Amino acid sequence: MFKTVLFPIDQSRETREAADVVTNIVKKYSSRLVLLSVVEEAPKDAPNADPMVSPEVVAKLLESAQSLFSGQGIQSEILERQGKPAFTICDVADEIGADLIIMGCRGLGLTEEGADDSVTTRVINLSPCPVLIVP
16 A cells, blocks of 8 residues: 655654654555655855754764664665755655655744644645655
8 A cells, every 4th residue: 555655854853753653654564665854955144054954964864764764674765855845855755656755743844934834734735645644
């Protein structure tokens, strides 16, 4: 049913909590697991940029997540992309033929406007496949 699962990750607590659900689904359906992290371009006028704009931090985060799943007996692929998170997540889901996107409910992408404009909400509205949100 879920041949390919896309798990977008960031450094949030919600992402760590969603990892258990990802593990259960990937094992149950023998799914291909693709881990994705999106590096956002830092505004030129922002000296204290968000850590998710650092390619080094993102690479380390992806390696750590891959290691976590490997410890559970799950092989995973890692992708690092640059762009706006919600659009990039949906583009990658389409590109890899994802059957399911699993993500935490709030991650680090909550905007100043609040939950209505969060990355999660945008992904739900734009996704080419079902999206499972883990509270």
